[in-house]
Amino acid sequence: xxxxxxxxxxxxxxxxxxxxxxxxxxxxxxxxxxxxxxxxxxxxxxxxxxxxxxxxxxxxxxxxxxxxxxxxxxxxxxxxxxxxxxxxxxxxxxxxxxxxxxxxxxxxxxxxx
Numbered sequence: 001x002x003x004x005x006x007x008x009x010x011x012x013x014x015x016x017x018x019x020x021x022x023x024x025x026x027x028x029x030x031x032x033x034x035x036x037x038x039x040x041x042x043x044x045x046x047x048x049x050x051x052x053x054x055x056x057x058x059x060x061x062x063x064x065x066x067x068x069x070x071x072x073x074x075x076x077x078x079x080x081x082x083x084x085x086x087x088x089x090x091x092x093x094x095x096x097x098x099x100x101x102x103x104x105x106x107x108x109x110x111x112x113x
Contacts, residue, residue, distance in 0.1 A: 004073040007044050007055060010036060013076040014046065014053040016110050023109055024051035032099060035061035036076070038069035063095030063103065078111035 017023050028051035037043035043064075047056045065072070067090055074080040075091070082104070085091035093100050 004070060006036065006038055006041075006069055006073055006076075009073045009076045010044055010046060010055045013110070014055055017053040017106065020109065023106060026109075027051050027053075027102075027106070030102060032062040033058050033060065034063045034065060034095075034103070035059075036072055037064060037066040038072055039067060040069060061095075063093070063099045065091070065093050065103075067091040075107070078107075081111075082107065 017027075027048055031049045032047075033056075034046040034048070035043040036046060043061075045056045045058050045061065047054050047058055067075075067085060071080070071085050071090055075082050075085070082091055082093075086093065093103075
């Protein structure tokens with residue numbers, strides 16, 4: 001598989017979140033930094049604040065999503081759901097259970113099942 005640009009996938013994800021009024025309302029009081037860390041590279045950070053999402057260079061994440069670059073790109077572009085990679089241990093998510101559930105719901109609202 002060819003290397004894909006995770007930062008571009010996350011920018012598209014952020015744009016879709018920001019274009020979704022329901023998500024903006026749902027996340028208006030959720031302020032979190034999420035590190036999306038490909039196994040073979042440095043993390044890219046998503047910042048949720050006041051209902052808006054941005055790709056940023058901030059550190060000190062509240063939630064870490066880690067896995068191979070191809071799987072992360074596929075998840076954040078909606079090509080695959082996180083369920084199978086998470087269940088087989090390819091995708092690791094560290095953070096509070098509430099934050100992990102919120103990220104799951106965000107994905108469902110953007111991409112569906």
